[in-house]
Amino acid sequence: MSDTHDTHGDCGCDGGDETKPPAAADGGSEIPAGAATDGGAVTESSAGAGGEFEPVDVFEGSEMDLRPGADSCYKCTSCDTSCPVAEVDDSFPGPKFQGPEQWRLKRKEDTEVDDSITGCSNCMRCDGACPSDVPLSQMHNTARAEYVENQQPKLSREYIRNRILANYGTLAGLGSKVPRLTNAIMGNSLVQKVNEKVLGITAERDFPEFADQTFRSWWKARGGPKVESEEKRIAYFHGDYANYNTVEVAKALVRVYEAFGYEILVPDQRCSGTPMFANGMLDDARRSAAVNVENLGDAIEQGYDVVASCTSCSMALRQEYPELFDFEGTETVAANTYDALEYLLINENVIDPLSEVDGDDHDIPDFAYHAPCHSRNQGLDRQAVELFRHLDGVDVEDVGDSCSGISGTYGWKEEKYEYSMEIGEEMFDHMEHADGQTGMTECPTCSMQMEHGTGYEIDHPLQVLENALVDTDVEI
Amino acid sequence: MAIESDVVVVGGGLAGATAALSAAREGAHVHLISANESTLRQASGLIDALGYPDPDADGGSTARGLLADPFAGVDDLPENHPYRVAGADALREGLALFDDAAGDLYRGGHTDRNALVATTAGRAKPTARYPRSMAPGVVSDERPMLLVGFEADTEYDAPLAAERLEAAGVPFDVAGATIAFPGDHRADAAVTRLAHALERDERVAGGHGGTAGEGRTTRQRLADRIRPHLGDAERVGLPAMLGDARIEEVRADLSERLDAAVFEVPTGPPSLPGIRLSDRLFDALDEAGVSMTTGTPVVDFASTGGAGGDRIDRVVIDRNGARIPYSAEQYVLATGGLVGKGLDSTRERATEAVFGCHVPQPDDRTDWSGEGAFADHAFARFGVDPDGTMRPLGTDGEPEYENLRAAGGVVGGADVAREKSASGVSLATGLVAGRTAAEET
Numbered sequence: 061m062s063d064t065h066d067t068h069g070d071c072g073c074d075g076g077d078e079t080k081p082p083a084a085a086d087g088g089s090e091i092p093a094g095a096a097t098d099g100g101a102v103t104e105s106s107a108g109a110g111g112e113f114e115p116v117d118v119f120e121g122s123e124m125d126l127r128p129g130a131d132s133c134y135k136c137t138s139c140d141t142s143c144p145v146a147e148v149d150d151s152f153p154g155p156k157f158q159g160p161e162q163w164r165l166k167r168k169e170d171t172e173v174d175d176s177i178t179g180c181s182n183c184m185r186c187d188g189a190c191p192s193d194v195p196l197s198q199m200h201n202t203a204r205a206e207y208v209e210n211q212q213p214k215l216s217r218e219y220i221r222n223r224i225l226a227n228y229g230t231l232a233g234l235g236s237k238v239p240r241l242t243n244a245i246m247g248n249s250l251v252q253k254v255n256e257k258v259l260g261i262t263a264e265r266d267f268p269e270f271a272d273q274t275f276r277s278w279w280k281a282r283g284g285p286k287v288e289s290e291e292k293r294i295a296y297f298h299g300d301y302a303n304y305n306t307v308e309v310a311k312a313l314v315r316v317y318e319a320f321g322y323e324i325l326v327p328d329q330r331c332s333g334t335p336m337f338a339n340g341m342l343d344d345a346r347r348s349a350a351v352n353v354e355n356l357g358d359a360i361e362q363g364y365d366v367v368a369s370c371t372s373c374s375m376a377l378r379q380e381y382p383e384l385f386d387f388e389g390t391e392t393v394a395a396n397t398y399d400a401l402e403y404l405l406i407n408e409n410v411i412d413p414l415s416e417v418d419g420d421d422h423d424i425p426d427f428a429y430h431a432p433c434h435s436r437n438q439g440l441d442r443q444a445v446e447l448f449r450h451l452d453g454v455d456v457e458d459v460g461d462s463c464s465g466i467s468g469t470y471g472w473k474e475e476k477y478e479y480s481m482e483i484g485e486e487m488f489d490h491m492e493h494a495d496g497q498t499g500m501t502e503c504p505t506c507s508m509q510m511e512h513g514t515g516y517e518i519d520h521p522l523q524v525l526e527n528a529l530v531d532t533d534v535e536i
Numbered sequence: 537m538a539i540e541s542d543v544v545v546v547g548g549g550l551a552g553a554t555a556a557l558s559a560a561r562e563g564a565h566v567h568l569i570s571a572n573e574s575t576l577r578q579a580s581g582l583i584d585a586l587g588y589p590d591p592d593a594d595g596g597s598t599a600r601g602l603l604a605d606p607f608a609g610v611d612d613l614p615e616n617h618p619y620r621v622a623g624a625d626a627l628r629e630g631l632a633l634f635d636d637a638a639g640d641l642y643r644g645g646h647t648d649r650n651a652l653v654a655t656t657a658g659r660a661k662p663t664a665r666y667p668r669s670m671a672p673g674v675v676s677d678e679r680p681m682l683l684v685g686f687e688a689d690t691e692y693d694a695p696l697a698a699e700r701l702e703a704a705g706v707p708f709d710v711a712g713a714t715i716a717f718p719g720d721h722r723a724d725a726a727v728t729r730l731a732h733a734l735e736r737d738e739r740v741a742g743g744h745g746g747t748a749g750e751g752r753t754t755r756q757r758l759a760d761r762i763r764p765h766l767g768d769a770e771r772v773g774l775p776a777m778l779g780d781a782r783i784e785e786v787r788a789d790l791s792e793r794l795d796a797a798v799f800e801v802p803t804g805p806p807s808l809p810g811i812r813l814s815d816r817l818f819d820a821l822d823e824a825g826v827s828m829t830t831g832t833p834v835v836d837f838a839s840t841g842g843a844g845g846d847r848i849d850r851v852v853i854d855r856n857g858a859r860i861p862y863s864a865e866q867y868v869l870a871t872g873g874l875v876g877k878g879l880d881s882t883r884e885r886a887t888e889a890v891f892g893c894h895v896p897q898p899d900d901r902t903d904w905s906g907e908g909a910f911a912d913h914a915f916a917r918f919g920v921d922p923d924g925t926m927r928p929l930g931t932d933g934e935p936e937y938e939n940l941r942a943a944g945g946v947v948g949g950a951d952v953a954r955e956k957s958a959s960g961v962s963l964a965t966g967l968v969a970g971r972t973a974a975e976e977t
Contacts (some may be wrong), residue, residue, distance in 0.1 A: 144727040441830070
């Protein structure tokens, strides 16, 4: 006899087994998981794929009602304490203001969004800190989009700069057509100075180098998947950065997953939207997300699970899409998307083969590991450290729970650069005190910041797995 | 495929951390699953054990029922109190485990007796352990005291707190003063911002809000502003925001500048001492080899019936919509009480939120609460009803599940807010639940 009990009827999460009318909770309305903020009617109920479809137009065509979220806040200010920006920036009032308080102020007619909203780095740590499940980052994203839409002059340097940073993938697509030339130009200190003066992009940072060959062209040249499987199939969401810049991370994913017998699909995709959310470019994000949801949704229908190697990408697909958009299949994509390491640990025995390997025999160094905020928010901050405990001869030290400070595009902005480095100080300090002289993290921009602050080379956990399991003769 | 371990602990507060640590020390591989960041981050940082075993003894309003030795009061508690259920040594062993994990961060382990620590409300709170940074503030110390609050801090009125302590008859002179925190900070600056400024000893803009002759750094200027109020005081209490990892450096520097022992006064949430404690305990868990997943609520479980009774097979966590199974031989439930959301309540019933364990309660809802805010309320004692190894019992008096134990606020039978026993209950029940779970793996 076996039975299951659903104990989560009131969280709005996709329980996948029951249709619950959105207003059924006692004492007030609540947010259905499929709700939209972008003016559209709700097209999905909180029922999962198997549930009965029951359209409920809760908000009557108006924007999403975040009141229940605002009302859940009891002002404990735990979010403010978790905020890396509020710790260093005296002009930033913190997530409690940006979320529930700003939301209430906005209810008044003629009240504009306070421009301090642009101080938020979108690390989303406040979400995890809240003991009352207030959807803080969702409130920030909507307020920021409203600010950019209605209050930020479209010809301002800030808007243009942010638009460029947010649409990195578009530029990278152009630049990587002539990678060496682009690298030479972007690495030119005069160009960097001009970027800073004209655009407000800091000259302190070196622009990331483009790979000679993008991941997608490598994938095509190799003839696509080398392994076929009916049961074990993943659709790889590589995002822009692993495609144009850190191609070796994407290749490591392919080699590791194929070693475990997975058939890999590399669907057409756009930017996950993370830098767009962070800069309030919600229309850009919506366009990207529509493509991603459609293509990934198709893959899921064909039996693939979606796997991302960047924790901000998986965060966007899993959390921000359902919070901000209502495309058909958004919930399905969210429920079937995983971080690459997470998915492997759920589905495969990684520990036993890893325990067979001695890292010293294969020149695998010790590491100073930093957990990106967006992995922390998914409860993935411990997985690398805990996994590599099983790899003999390799010490992986967690360098603490602070934010790296770069937060995607935040640390690239001239006016935020100093804050970014001040936030990162704790991490740099811990890295320097760790035994490992090589860094490790899942996030491409955390990786930039780690390298920028310490000069260390930075690996992705998938690259370490590749070294330990694929480059050795251990039996998987 | 499920993620496997010997013991799964659900809940990352003090009880869950204690259960996980105690199970790991017995050799079990433990997975600690927490729905949110640890509630320790909202806790004052004080570790109470038992202050008022019978809060109604004298009407519940004065300090006369105050217990000097928490261990001396355990036998007078009702039979279903967690201290009685977990056994006489559980509290002592739980505190020992805590002392070992907290190390140099904490004081109070030298004696069985309660310490009294002055709070921002001007009360003397009985507590078994207290952060090292609060040590010079204990009420048994007779040195004259100055309490200092900050202008922008609406939660702490230091002169009022000083008056209340005097009125309570503390054995020393105490005065209060309110000053402006040095530097150009916003009125609602996060406590972490001010702590950060103190740790880095940030330079303060000259003249801007400062007075001629004041020092140039945050600490110098803070000392300069406190000094005129010092009088005969030999110790100075500031709200608990003097730093994060480098708090002892900040305290030592300020103490030297003022020639007085500077200490922290525990505050409400958010609480830096709570955050420091949380960080320390999670370091200890890491060292003990415990695996941890935070921000992932348990949303479902599966169980199997059998000759020996029902068993939990697996729990399912929700990770942003993805449902991931965790399986273990033994499970510990440490999700908290009504406030911590380990218990749910509707207008009809209070229920245990994850496994639906039996929660004894009056049938008539009007009997849930008594008259008056601070009365003896039945709801305050709501929680599961465990056996001696902390297994929640069903309505039939048999364990709900053979392999499920409970610890902390989800366990019924204690009115921890009035007894001042919340931390001790978590330590005692967490220790027993974790250890007995590990013994069966």
